[in-house]
Amino acid sequence: MFFGKKKPKDSPESSKSEAPTSIQPNAAKAEPWFRHADNAKDSLQHAYALKLFASGLSFDNTRLDLVDQILSCAMMHRDQGGKSAPSSEKKEIEGMGPYGKFASAYYAWLRDLGNVKVALEFLRQALAFDSKHWANHHANAIFKMHLGAKTSKKGWVELMRLCGEANNWDLAQQAGLKARELDSSDGDLDTELKDLAAARAMTEGGYTEAAGTEGGFRKMIKDADKQKELQEEETLAGGAETAAAPLERARQAYEANPTDTNAVAKLLQLLRRVGDFDALNEAKRVALAAFQATSEYRFRMFAGDLEIKAAEQRVDERRKAAAEDAENEQLALQLDEANRSLQELKLAEYSERVEKYPTDRKRKYDLGTILFRLGRTEEAMAQFQAAKDEPRLHADAAHNLGLCFHAEGWFVEAVAEFDEALSRVESSEREKTLDMKYDLMLGLIEGAKAEKDLEMAQRAKSICSEIARTNIAYRDIRDRRREVDEVIGAING
DSSP, X not given: OBTTBOOOTTOGGGGSOXXXXXXXXXXXXXXXXXXXXXXXXXXXXXXXXXXXXXXXXXXOTTOGGGHHHHHHHHHHHHHTTOOOOOHHHHHHHHTTSTTHHHHXXXXXXXXXXXXXXXXXXXXXXHHHTTOHHHHHHHHHHHHHHHHHTTOOHHHHHHHHHHHHHTTOHHHHHXXXXXXXXXXXXXXXXXXXXXXXXHHHHHHGGGXXXXXXXXXXXXXXXXXXXXXXXXXXXXXXXXXXHHHHHHHHHHHHHHHHOTTOHHHHHHHHHHHHXXXXXXXXXXXXXXXXXXXXXXXXXXXXXXXXXXXXHHHHHHHHHHHHHHHHTTTOHHHHHHHHHHHHHHHHHHHHHHHHHHHHSXXXXXXXXXXXXXXXXXXXXXHHHHHHHHHXXXXXXXXXXXXXXXXXXXXXXXXXXXXXXXXXXXXXXXXXXXXHHHHHHHHHHHHHHHHHHHHTOHHHHHHXXXXXHHHHHHOTTSTTHHHHHHHXXXXXXXXXX
């Protein structure tokens, strides 16, 4: 509401129920969730960590100090191709604490950062459930999302109202002007913009509060500076050019106290966002120094991840060079060497992490993947078998375990693992399901050849036909269809 003006009936916000006025944060209930979330984040379980953070926020909405950790985790989830939040998990969080609707909406956005509709729902719920500080902190990023999308007039008006409700006057006015650019004849919009300006004049900087307070206007200036810092640091949609000011502040905070883990984490996050050679080298030095000073292993892992990223970039460079000059044997050898170095680096890093966190199934899964790529199949199998104990890893671990059995020539066991994987994978993961069915088909074909088993061959043909009907261009499915027909013919004599 701007300056006493009611929202129009068609405003999305007007249909939302108001939050109870009696709810209070419960830090005691929230803290265990935040502690587990931090452990999950350090273990690179990004989706699970986001769920735990949101669970804690459902009890305590005051922990804005966690926002950098949460956003870092959300961006890593996004960058690694993470999926949006399942409805069941959103509903679970919504029913937990008194701020459940806010926390659930935030969780939904964190799992789907590029979704404008989900971002707006988060803003609505943050404002409805006494979490204006969260809405205001993220408003700048959400505004940038609108700039990058084909936003309609209705979308800009909605964002204007939400930013105004959050007292983010600059963004509210900019959103309103964007809406007016799309329809300059809307008199009601002009009225809302005037009301917005009036509301801003009354409240911006706390004039009404400061007028009767000693030193009030000095406090206003400090608050304005702080808000500017917060907006500068909101770099979800930004890059190196937008990170300079917050990066310098983060350096100063770190240099003032190199053992302050929050200061270290913020500096590392900003350096990684800048992402150039010098910034990443600085990040590695800072992370290793922080590990030595604090013994917090997450900083050691951060440095290791940077090394892996650099090695992956070298492989990409070698691959491009080799592709451009396919006849150059020296370039091909350099590509092989870069690949070998990358796998050995990953093996050393992941082995150390499994040793450090022996009960972390995700780390075992990652180590198994590297061992399998290096041809150390028996060792990989042990890691995948352990990873199957984690429900969220079960399908992928069973799939990879099936690949290990197949590589060893144990086709019956491979087929059993592929079947198990398919029984645990979500039907919505179409491409993953096709991969599993294809590998199952290969296992059945090889098993049929080895055992002269007609039933296995006929089942392979059925799966081959199913894949072809789904995607006739999938891999070499046409050739496999001819192969399975030959196998059946050979068995029948």
